[in-house]
Amino acid sequence: MTSLHQLQVFNTMHASPHARLEHSAQLGDGLAAALWRNRDDARDYQAPSHHTLSCYIDDGTGTFRRQRPADKGGPDKLCIMPAGHESNWVVNGAIRLAHLYISEEQFALGCVRLLDREPREMQLTEATFIDDAQQARRFRQLIGLDWNEPGERLLASSLAHAIVDHAVLSQAGLRQGLRLKGGLAPHQRRQLGEYIEAHLDQALTLGELAERCNLSEYHFARMFRASFGLPPHQYVLARRLYRACQLLRLGGLPLGEVALACGFASASHFSNRFRQALGATPGEYRAAFAH
Known part of the structure; x- marks a missing residue:
């Protein structure tokens, strides 16, 4: 997989003077994870080449998307930032959040395996501050593991796969107005x-x-x-x-x-x-x- 510092969302967070990286790891199979703290910041993600799932772990009640200032985050809130989409964030106060970065290849495998669909038919649906207790619980289990310890990193990989599978099954939808050419029937x-x-x-x-x-x-x-x-x-x-x-x-x-x-x-x-x-x-x- 691409190194962490070549993942646009990770790199944008890492470039912030306000954000602090607590922990990060490559989990294999086109998956990587990071745990962040941030305070009083603004971050823009412009058309990343990978998908990002985030879960707010602590605080975040002053965090919102610039275009939707009335909608605020909070603990266990989940966001989905698909590849190719742009989003602009304002952080007022403190936040601690986990990111799971997903390659488009891993999303493609999920579409074929779980949905029996061509990946190009499907898109991960953008979502902001959704409630999903099962996903939030998985994220909290994920950050509770020591990603530097090989055995626990493998357990983290298994949890990450479960998070991705759940997202594919619940948050992937058909692209509208798409006319497919050149693939297999x-x-x-x-x-x-x-x-x-x-x-x-x-x-x-x-x-x-x-x-x-x-x-x-x-x-x-x-x-x-x-x-x-x-x-x-x-x-x-x-x-x-x-x-x-x-x-x-x-x-x-x-x-x-x-x-x-x-x-x-x-x-x-x-x-x-x-x-x-x-x-x-x-x-x-x-x-x-x-x-």
């Missing part, structure tokens, strides 16, 4: 997704997947990305790692068997890919969820 996308899930333990080639749609590899790759939000190899890798996480949390299979069940050529290849994506080895991931 819905039945092709669905059948292809099912085929990939059923064959994650096998070698899947671009040519094999393209043939299932009667397309050349070149056109298939373009249409796949349009419909799934990621190139074919990245999507398949993401699904293999997701399956691996499920198997590791169950705790039964040896790591070598988990690797084979998820289509990795060897335990070392599996371990390298897993560490790159989640910042921990499969063994460390399993240990984090063993208690």
Whole structure:
């Protein structure tokens, strides 16, 4: 994932002389989190390339959006700032808030997996100061973990995924007036997704997947990305790692068997890919969820 200092919302907060960063971490899978304090400030976020979910932890009753001065924040209030949107904030008094930064690729995976929709059909709906007790509870659990400790960072990643899944299911809506071009037909996308899930333990080639749609590899790759939000190899890798996480949390299979069940050529290849994506080895991931 992009480094924290390349995330526009994080960078805008970090540039403020009034804001103080308490804690931040990359959580893997296109997710990152930060815990902030701020006081008597004004911040503008202009068309970030990532989504941001925020939860007010303490104070915030003097915080409002410049265009809506009558609406004020407060503890456990949640805000959704989608990629590409602009928002302008005024902070009167103190605030302590948590941010969860989400890559567009991770949002795309959620659209396909949870909604059976093409990601380009969907948008995360902007929202300010909403009440959602379940999400606020997850955020408070998230900031209660030590993100510098590998095991707790993995638990934080799991919580972050739950927050994102909840947002996709409750706050994603169809883009209005959109006419899609160049992607796979819905039945092709669905059948292809099912085929990939059923064959994650096998070698899947671009040519094999393209043939299932009667397309050349070149056109298939373009249409796949349009419909799934990621190139074919990245999507398949993401699904293999997701399956691996499920198997590791169950705790039964040896790591070598988990690797084979998820289509990795060897335990070392599996371990390298897993560490790159989640910042921990499969063994460390399993240990984090063993208690």
